[in-house]
Amino acid sequence: MRVKDHPVLSFPEREEITFTYQGKEVTARQGETIAAALHNHGVLELSKSGDKLRPRGLFCSIGKCSSCLMTVDGVPNVRTCITLAQEGMVVEKQEGFPDLPREAEPLEPSSTETRETDVLVIGGGPAGLKASLTAADAGGDVTLVDENPFLGGQLIKQTHKFFGSSDLDAGTRGIAIGDDLVGAVKAHENIEEMTGTSAVGVYKEAVGLYKNMEKFVKLNPGKLIVATGATEKMIPFPNNDLPGVYGAGGIQTLMNVHGVKPGKSAVIVGAGNVGLIVTYQLLQAGVDVQAVVEVAPEIGGYFVHAAKIRRFGVPILTCHTVLEVVGEERVEGVRIGEIDENSELLQESTQYLDVGIVGLSVGLSPSYKLLAHAGCELQLNPVLGGYVPIRDQRMRTTRDDVYVAGDASGIEEATSAMLEGTIAGADAAIELGVGGGREEEKIDDCLNKLKDLRAGPYYRELRKSIQGVEIG
Ligand SMILES: Cc1cc2nc3c(=O)[nH]c(=O)nc-3n(C[C@H](O)[C@H](O)[C@H](O)COP(=O)(O)OP(=O)(O)OC[C@H]3O[C@@H](n4cnc5c(N)ncnc54)[C@H](O)[C@@H]3O)c2cc1C
Incomplete structure (x- = not known):
């Protein structure tokens, strides 16, 4: 069921591709995920759960839950909400836990790669985009990864005019803010962008990145900025797992x-x-x-x-x-x-x-798993949404080479995410010695803006909670 006559958005016709679902041909628009294409054809049930074979459908649509796992081209447990449909793909519903494919082999040496970068930013939402731009403007060489097929994080779907501070994009549609930031990132010669790429682990010598289900990249960054956003919460009631x-x-x-x-x-x-x-x-x-x-x-x-x-x-x-x-x-x-x-x-x-x-x-609860993996100290903080890393005002965690920014540091808004991203990116540049000289000024400006944003009685609890997780 396609959206028609939308007051804000237009969905121009795009080239159609064909893939098979349960042996039957179905169409998708170029640039559409498998799960979205199946929804358009009325297919809500994407799998049966591992143990009790309960029907499962789409839930988060950003790759953070396991509701949409399907077998694609023989590979089980593919997150179809963030995997684009491709011509000729073979998509099958999973009924319970899948078997490992028989032909599963360790990756060929040619499909692994080891590299270095000044700053690795994980997450291309407002926090990660700003962190990347700030570190890159300072002269740092930045790699920005996001496991979704598009950059922008939550902004790519915010058609409403943003709330927040009037000098910080309030009154502008989220999608417009996202377009500007993504455009600037794509145009920046110091930023390498890797979409469709999941950061799967933080190891002593490198961060493990899995790109398009094809390539394993071991990236060794000077500084790591974790801007992985948040995960939707669920509440208990009978049948809360049904498609729909x-x-x-x-x-x-x-x-x-x-x-x-x-x-x-x-x-x-x-x-x-x-x-x-x-x-x-x-x-x-x-x-x-x-x-x-x-x-x-x-x-x-x-x-x-x-x-x-x-x-x-x-x-x-x-x-x-x-x-x-x-x-x-x-x-x-x-x-x-x-x-x-x-x-x-x-x-x-x-x-x-x-x-x-x-x-x-x-x-929402902060997506903290990579921070936990990196050994950063965490605190359970209900006001901030769940586990959040202990950090200082410059968004440095208890590991001095790892920063956090945005919803991953505690649930707030895109405006605070952008300010925190700028702070993290600027401080990372200073620490790496690549700063162009204006970074301290940028940090002071963002800290003042954050203070204004969080002022007033409505944010009293939030302020207290943030102080509770800040070192120094
Ligand atoms: C319905 C709705 C309305 C909202 N309205 C407003 C508003 O009006 N004003 C406002 O200021 N805020 C608003 N917000 C909040 C705002 O969108 C978020 O606070 C903001 O997007 C957080 O930015 P972020 O960069 O921290 O995370 P996100 O935007 O969530 O981006 C995180 C990115 O990290 C990527 N990622 C996560 N894990 C990995 C991994 N392991 N490997 C690679 N990539 C990974 C994700 O794919 C994602 O793209 C709204 C949110 C929602 C849901």
């Missing part, structure tokens, strides 16, 4: 990047800014949103976002929660109900909504 239950960002990727509607009707869980924005974007794409369900007594997002969706007549039901998803193979409906001040269900309040999409917008 998506993370909010997963819905955005399908609709706003690939122009594919996730379904016809939806319920969104969570009335923070992300939930409200995704609701509005679903409405823009022509999806019927029946309700936004919020367990707290108050809406967490900004009034302006709530007002927009109320104008469409979508109710925002506070003190409500999801009781269960109904369906066998996919979401067929959802039961919701109201809770009292003791979190007890008010039995008479339960209602069934006939929808095919349940969108979860219940928070």
